[in-house]
Amino acid sequence: MSTRERILADVLKNQPSASPLPDMSAFTGKNQNVVQTYSEVFTGIGGKAFRVKGFAEIKHLIAENFDTSQRIITSLPELSDVFERLSMDIDPHTFDDVEVAVIEAELAVAENGAVWLPEQRMGQRIVPYICQHLVVVIPAERIVPTLHEAYAKIGAGDYGFAAFIGGPSKTADIEQALVLGAHGPISMTVFVLEQDTILNTD
Template sequence: MESRKNILDRIKQNQPHQNFVQANYFIHPILISNLVEKFKATLTAIGASVFEIATLEELNHFTINSFPNCDDVLTYIPGHVELERKSNGHAYQNIKVAILKGDLAVAENGAIWITDKNMLDRALPFICENLVLVVDQNDIVQTLHDAYSTIEIAEYKYGTFIAGPSKTADIEQSLVLGAHGPKTLTVLIQKSDLIRTDHD
């Protein structure tokens, strides 16, 4: 123990001077004139399905038409459809369709940010067979830089970006969907009268 202490003390005594200088950098802004259309085009290109809805009341109609004869559907939209959280993520292992609320979305790459407050359990968006994310069109930002400037001041315990269905490909150019998560991703963009075309 004495030799260990001596080594650690010597390391502490020989630390370099930590005079860090703030890096100066400039990010050329990406100006997207229509965030919704860009977001839809990007999602389609990476294998997701995109639809627009006027109100959250259309969710039931969408579910019946898109996933007929499917009984294992879980919908959790805080403020609209509330459910009691399970104590273990394994309780959701048989969910065929999970419909959740995305916190915000990124037009440039189709990524959707979702936090623990909107997913019941952090395993749910990855353990279900089909994932449906609802995004308000006013929560679509232009770039990841814009997204991080928003989420860095938010309060959450866990969050992740999701873009497209789970997929993997090998050197033989064979694409497999659902390899590590949901086989499909559907995004429902909730329309609003207040359309935002840029990020303030």
């Protein structure tokens, strides 16, 4: 047996006794109106939130709020008739001119305004960081009240690369002046789909 194997075997033999996980029920959100709470918190951290009834409304609001003459990409098939469909096969270096990226979130957290974006939702992991403006679509039923509840859902999934993103890129390190778009998207917009809208999962 090598030194490495002996050390690992000793570590394995000297594991502490298992103990039950703590009760986290005290951290369950009490606020039932999570959509309103999410929208208020997200706006408070520099984002824009819209409640929409369908993709036609999303297309209209994107055209109204962004320069559609610039490059707009999306991972959502429901929007691919008007915007460039994001492909996993494209060289990620070609995304350097993306003005707007429209992607779907796995879930959102009302208490801090963040969205959970695993790589399979991003299309390519560079997308939400290299675009000038990030747009995220989230069905209302996927908004949870607290981060503890978000982690409970995340723990049941199988993820590789993923991230919580809350609002546009920003910093206030220099002279305590808030700067948006410091090292990522200048703006972030979230469209909350009403609960009777079903996303295409293709």
